[in-house]
Every structure is written in C-alpha cells, then in structure tokens.
Amino acid sequence: MAGQLPRRIIKETQRLLADPVPGISANPDESNARYFHVMIAGPDDSPFAGGVFKLELFLPEEYPMAAPKVRFMTKIYHPNIDKLGRICLDILKDKWSPALQIRTVLLSIQALLSAPNPEDPLATDVAEQWKTNEAEAIKTAKQWTLSYARQ
Amino acid sequence: MPNVVTILLQDRKMDQRRNITLNVDNNENIAELMKNVEKLTNIPSEELEVVFCGKKLAKSTFMKDLSLTPATQIMFLRPKNLVQLTNSKFDSNNKITDTSILGSFYVWCKKCDDVQRGKLRVYCQNCASTSVLVKSEPQNWVDVLKSKRIQVTCENCFAPGLFADFKFKCLKCNDLAAALTHVRGNWQMTECCVCDGKDKVVIDLGCNHIICQNCFKEYLLSTLEEFRFTNRPPYGFTTSCVYPGCNRVVKDVHHFHIMGQSSYSEYQRKATERLISIDDEGVTCPNAACGQSFFWEPYDDDGRSQCPDCFFTFCRKCTERECTCQSDDDLTKITIDATTRRCPRCNAATERNGGCAHIHCTSCGMDWCFKCVTEWKEECQWDHWFN
Numbered sequence: 001m002a003g004q005l006p007r008r009i010i011k012e013t014q015r016l017l018a019d020p021v022p023g024i025s026a027n028p029d030e031s032n033a034r035y036f037h038v039m040i041a042g043p044d045d046s047p048f049a050g051g052v053f054k055l056e057l058f059l060p061e062e063y064p065m066a067a068p069k070v071r072f073m074t075k076i077y078h079p080n081i082d083k084l085g086r087i088c089l090d091i092l093k094d095k096w097s098p099a100l101q102i103r104t105v106l107l108s109i110q111a112l113l114s115a116p117n118p119e120d121p122l123a124t125d126v127a128e129q130w131k132t133n134e135a136e137a138i139k140t141a142k143q144w145t146l147s148y149a150r151q
Numbered sequence: 152m153p154n155v156v157t158i159l160l161q162d163r164k165m166d167q168r169r170n171i172t173l174n175v176d177n178n179e180n181i182a183e184l185m186k187n188v189e190k191l192t193n194i195p196s197e198e199l200e201v202v203f204c205g206k207k208l209a210k211s212t213f214m215k216d217l218s219l220t221p222a223t224q225i226m227f228l229r230p231k232n233l234v235q236l237t238n239s240k241f242d243s244n245n246k247i248t249d250t251s252i253l254g255s256f257y258v259w260c261k262k263c264d265d266v267q268r269g270k271l272r273v274y275c276q277n278c279a280s281t282s283v284l285v286k287s288e289p290q291n292w293v294d295v296l297k298s299k300r301i302q303v304t305c306e307n308c309f310a311p312g313l314f315a316d317f318k319f320k321c322l323k324c325n326d327l328a329a330a331l332t333h334v335r336g337n338w339q340m341t342e343c344c345v346c347d348g349k350d351k352v353v354i355d356l357g358c359n360h361i362i363c364q365n366c367f368k369e370y371l372l373s374t375l376e377e378f379r380f381t382n383r384p385p386y387g388f389t390t391s392c393v394y395p396g397c398n399r400v401v402k403d404v405h406h407f408h409i410m411g412q413s414s415y416s417e418y419q420r421k422a423t424e425r426l427i428s429i430d431d432e433g434v435t436c437p438n439a440a441c442g443q444s445f446f447w448e449p450y451d452d453d454g455r456s457q458c459p460d461c462f463f464t465f466c467r468k469c470t471e472r473e474c475t476c477q478s479d480d481d482l483t484k485i486t487i488d489a490t491t492r493r494c495p496r497c498n499a500a501t502e503r504n505g506g507c508a509h510i511h512c513t514s515c516g517m518d519w520c521f522k523c524v525t526e527w528k529e530e531c532q533w534d535h536w537f538n
Contacts, residue, residue, distance in 0.1 A: 008346045064345055065373035094511070097395040098370055099344040099360070119532055124507075 005033050009059060012102050024106050026057065034059040038070075038106065042149065043114040047141035048076070051149025055085075055109070057102065067096035068105055077137070077144040079118040079127035087112070088122035154214070155221045158188065159282060161306045163231045164198070175214050182210035185227075194229055202226040205273035205285035205303060205315060218270045220325045226282045228306060255336065257352065258328035259408045260321035266334060266352065266364065266409065268322040271295060273303070276316040280307035285315055292332045329405040337361065344394055345370070356401060360394035364409060367393075371410045378421050381516050388422040420444075428497060428514060437470035438463040495519050495526065 013033070016026045023043070029035040038055040042048030054073040060066050070092060072085035080088040091100060091108055121127030130137040158171040173187055185196035201208045203217060203225050217223070258269030275283045276298070283303040294300045301315040321328040337353045345366040354367045362370070370393050374380060380388040383400055392399040401407070408415050427433030427444035436443045436458035443460035447467065454474070457464045466474035469484060491500040497515035508521040508531065520531035 006346075007348075011347060062373065065369050091395070095395070097393055098366065098373075099394045 006063075008064060009033065016102060021103060021107060021110075024110060026102060026106060034063075036102070040106065040110055040113070042145060043110060046114045047138045048078075048113050048145050048149070051145035052151045053113075053149050057105075059102075064098040064100075067092050067100075068102060070105060070109065075144060075148040077126060077141040078113070079116050079121045079123055079130045079137075080112055082123045086122060088120060090120075154219055156184075156214075156219055157221070157224045158227055159224050160188070160192065160194075160227045160229070161282060162194070162229045164229050177213070177215035179214050180210065181208050181212045181214075184214065184225075185210070188227060198229050200228045200230065202228055202282070202284055202306075204271065205283050205301075206288075207284070218322055222325070224281045226306065228282075257331045257334035258319050258321055259331055259405050260324060260326060260328040261408075262324050262326040263321060264412065266331065267324075267328065269319050269328055269330060270322050272318050272320060274316040274318065275303060275305040275308060275310075276314050277310045278305060278308040279316070280305060282306040283313075283315065289317075292330070296330065296332075329403075329408075331406055332403060333357070333401060333406055334364075354406070356392045356397075356399035358392055358394070358397050358399040360392050360397055360399075362393055368409050368411075371407060372414060375410065375414055375418055375421075377513075378425070380418070380422065382425065388418075388425060425514070428499065434467050436461060436463055437465055492521060492524055495524055 013028055020026070023041040025039045026036045027038075029037060036057040036059075038057050040053045040055060042051040042053065051074075053076060056071050056073055058069045060069060070087055072081055072087065074085075075083075076085075082088075087109065089108060089112060091097075091105065116130060118127040118130040121130075126137070129140070154175055154177055156173055156175050158173060160167075160169050160171060162168065171188065171191060173184070173191075175184060175187070181201050182196075185199055185201065188194070188199065189196045217225075219225075256269050256271075257266050260267045260269075272281070273283055273285065274281055283305050286302040286304065289295045289301055295317040298316070299314045301317075303313050303315045305313050319328050319330045320326065333354050333356050334352060335355055337349065337351055340349045341353070341359075341361045342349055343353065343363040343366055344360050345362055348363050348365075350363040350365075353361045353363055355361055371390070374390050380390050383389050386400060386402050387404055389401045389404065391397065391401075404418075407418050410418065424435060424444045427435060427446070432446050433444060434447055434456055436445070438458065438461050441458060441461040441463060443458055445459055447456040454466055454468060455464055456467050463472070465472055468474070487500055491502045493499065494501055494510075494512045494514060494517060496517040496519070497512060499512060499514040501510060501512065501521075503510065503521050509527055510519050510521050511517075512519065518527040519525060520527050523531060
C-alpha cells in the first residue's frame with residue numbers, strides 16, 4: 001500500500017476543493033498529496049482581522065488514526081501558538097479522533113484565533129501578557145498581524 | 152439441498168421417547184417435516200408440536216432458516232393432552248418463530264479466526280438437554296448473556312425451577328463462539344464515520360456512530376500502540392467510541408479479537424501489567440526474558456517473591472535476586488528516588504525532563520501536578536505553569 005493514497009484522503013481533498021470553508025483555503029502540494037498549503041483569514045471579531053495566515057498541514061502515514069500535523073508559517077502573537085508556529089490544540093493531540101477531518105481541524109484553528117485560551121498556553125510569555133494586560137496583548141497581536149500577515 | 156436432522160420424539164401419550172434421523176430438504180417447511188415424521192411413526196401430525204431453540208415452531212417455518220447441522224436436535228413433542236398445550240401461553244404469542252434470534256447477530260469464532268454470523272442455542276441448565284421450552288422470550292442481550300434470566304421447562308429432566316443455558320455458535324463452522332454485542336448488520340447502509348465506506352457489517356457501541364470493521368481494527372491497533380485503553384470496571388481495560396466527545400465504551404473485550412490473535416495477546420499482556428501495577432499486591436517479574444505480571448501472596452512474607460512463570464526469585468523492593476535494599480551503594484535506587492516523583496494514583500516513577508508541571512501519566516492516564524504531586528487543579532494551572 002506504500003505510496004498509494006487512501007480513498008479517504010482523496011475524498012477529503014476533493015471536498016475541500018469543491019466546497020471550501022469560508023475564510024480557509026487548503027491546497028495539496030503538487031508533489032506530495034499528503035502535504036497541504038493552508039491559508040486562514042483572521043476572523044473579523046479578533047485582533048487577527050485583516051491578516052491572512054499561512055499554515056502547513058501534513059497527513060502522516062497513520063492518518064486518520066493519528067492527527068494531522070499542523071503549523072503556522074506566518075508569525076502570530078497568540079498564547080496558544082509558539083514562535084515555531086506549533087499549535088496547542090487538544091484535538092491535535094490527545095483528543096484526536098479518526099472521525100475528525102482536515103476540515104474540522106482547520107475550523108478549530110480558525111475558532112482558536114477568535115478565542116485565545118491563555119489557560120492552556122504554549123507561548124507562556126504571550127499567555128502571561130494576555131492574562132495580566134489583555135488590552136496590551138491585543139494591541140501587540142494587531143501590530144503583528146499588520147507587520148507579518150498582510151496580504 | 153438435502154440435510155440430515157436428528158429428531159428427538161418425546162411421546163408423553165405413550166410414555167416413550169425415540170430418536171429419528173431424517174433426510175430433509177432445506178426448502179421444506181415444518182409442516183412437511185411433520186408429514187414425514189407421521190409417515191415414519193404413524194403419529195398423526197396434529198398431535199405433534201415441534202420445539203426448537205426453546206420455542207414452538209410455526210408450520211410455515213423453513214428448514215433453511217434454522218441453521219441446522221447434523222448434530223442439531225429438533226424435539227417433537229406429543230403431549231398427553233393436546234388441548235392443554237395448545238392453550239398454553241406459547242401459543243397465545245403469534246410470533247412464535249422469531250428468526251432474528253436464529254442468525255442475525257455476530258460472534259467471534261476462534262476456529263475461523265474471524266467475525267462470523269452466529270446462532271443461538273438453548274439448553275437445560277440442569278441436564279444440558281435441548282428438549283426445553285422457554286417460558287418467556289429473551290428480549291435483549293442481557294437476557295441471553297446473564298444466567299438465570301429466562302425460565303424453561305425441560306421435557307427431559309422435568310426438574311422444577313429451571314433456567315435456560317444459552318450458547319452461541321458460529322454459523323459457518325458450528326464451533327462455540329463468543330457473542331459480539333456491538334457488531335450488527337448495517338440495515339440503513341450508514342457511512343462509516345472514519346472512511347465513509349458502506350459495509351454490510353459494522354460496529355455500533357449503542358450510540359449509532361457507525362464504524363466499519365476495518366477502521367475499527369485500525370483504531371484498536373493504534374490504541375494498542377500507546378496502550379490508550381483505560382480501566383473501566385466492570386468492563387476492564389477498554390476504549391471509547393471513535394466519535395469525538397462520545398463516551399460509549401466497548402463493553403466486552405471479546406471485540407478486541409478483531410485486532411488479530413497476536414495483537415489481542417499483546418493487549419491481554421499489557422492490560423494485566425497495568426492492572427498489576429495499580430494494585431499493591433501486584434508485581435512484575437524483573438527477569439528480562441520473562442516480564443510476567445502476577446499477584447503475590449500477602450501471607451508469610453519476607454519481601455521476596457517467586458515468579459510463577461519462570462521461577463525467578465527476587466526482592467520486590469529492589470527487584471534484585473540478592474537484595475540490595477539495605478546496602479548504601481544502591482546508586483540506581485538513590486538516583487531514581489532523587490530524580491523522580493511518584494504518580495499520586497499509580498505510583499509510577501515519573502521524571503520531568505522538560506515542559507510544564509502538568510503531567511499526564513502514561514501509565515494510568517491521570518493528570519497531576521509535578522509541584523504539588525496531587526491531581527492537576529485550576530490553581531496549579533494558574534500558579535505552577537510559569538515556574
């Protein structure tokens with residue numbers, strides 16, 4: 001089976017291309033169908049509004065029994081995303097279920113941008129700032145969005 | 152297709168019993184079978200009742216629906232007083248032949264090493280005879296899986312207060328098999344929630360989150376890899392529905408046979424290991440070639456145990472053949488004690504080699520705080536995250 005793409009991945013890819021989620025695009029790489037180039041628009045109600053964030057998503061060999069690997073390529077000031085772009089999201093770790101899909105994962109990441117969760121931080125300095133001085137944190141997040149995520 | 156059936160004729164009128172072997176056609180029905188018996192015995196078929204699997208069969212029942220093998224016995228009962236039986240409660244029930252119980256469920260067959268369609272057989276708990284009549288229909292799995300739920304009368308031993316003894320068999324090879332209560336036919340052709348495929352036989356933990364056998368197998372194998380099974384008494388080490396947020400669990404570990412024999416053995420070994428490690432009187436043999444887990448006897452104890460598998464004798468505290476607990480140069484022990492903290496639930500020595508104070512125990516699954524060595528609380532989240 002090595003090298004052959006499972007039917008589920010083919011179906012998911014077709015659905016993502018035919019019926020994309022508003023504010024999200026996901027395109028498979030030309031040379032690797034398990035690697036996706038993802039763009040997520042910053043939600044309007046968040047400090048990331050106006051920005052477009054680039055991510056990479058990779059489906060490991062074990063997918064869907066193992067979670068996809070997702071990382072932000074665009075720099076972002078967010079308590080649950082560290083400076084390497086790694087995302088602290090339960091469904092990408094212990095709460096992964098094979099009944100979840102690329103679509104649901106990307107929707108959850110979009111939701112995480114709308115609702116940062118400093119109680120379960122990955123970037124601890126950002127989280128501390130978010131908890132002690134939220135207004136300042138939001139200001140920084142907006143600045144970073146302008147500097148790094150402008151289209 | 153012709154088939155051989157064994158008939159046990161219980162003649163109460165003449166106080167006789169006899170065995171008859173008959174060739175039958177699977178496309179025949181019970182009425183035709185009764186005519187054949189009438190020809191052989193000269194007993195008018197109106198005086199006979201046909202009992203199979205604890206129930207009276209309707210004349211219209213086809214032989215092929217009974218999943219017969221040459222070893223199967225059908226009882227023909229000729230009561231003393233025909234009126235008495237026809238008035239009994241068995242006849243007041245119109246759906247006497249409920250074929251669903253005769254082969255629409257699935258079993259794990261060890262001989263076939265596969266999931267197969269199963270059949271249910273009813274015996275007398277006292278004399279193991281098949282000459283029984285159930286007093287009430289089993290309504291659900293519990294009725295047939297637990298003992299002493301369904302009362303029977305036995306035409307063989309006539310003992311009072313009898314209960315049915317239900318057994319499951321493989322429809323393919325006729326061997327005894329384990330009922331798989333979570334496996335069912337996919338009547339509505341629902342899509343598997345993992346691969347979108349539409350299989351005819353699927354797994355449903357009772358929540359209607361359908362998963363096909365193949366995806367269920369993959370799911371179990373990935374759960375086994377990191378041993379993410381959790382102890383959920385009374386079911387033992389089990390896993391939940393694949394659907395996110397669904398808490399239904401696999402209630403019978405026989406379903407884990409679907410992983411294949413070697414993986415099932417690994418599951419059993421690891422589950423035993425886990426159970427032993429959370430029990431004060433459990434120990435794992437330190438002999439590298441063995442690793443067997445067992446319970447030690449609490450009486451007459453000098454702190455040493457012998458493995459029942461490889462007979463290695465060792466000190467339970469330092470796990471050495473020659474106890475080093477008392478000596479000062481037990482650097483390993485000192486190092487472990489100095490560099491680890493024990494999981495508050497399962498006592499597993501835990502080293503923190505980085506990350507935050509939030510520890511997720513890979514041994515028992517508990518979330519605890521490395522600073523307070525207690526369950527992870529909101530205060531730990533606030534106070535112990537940053538140092």
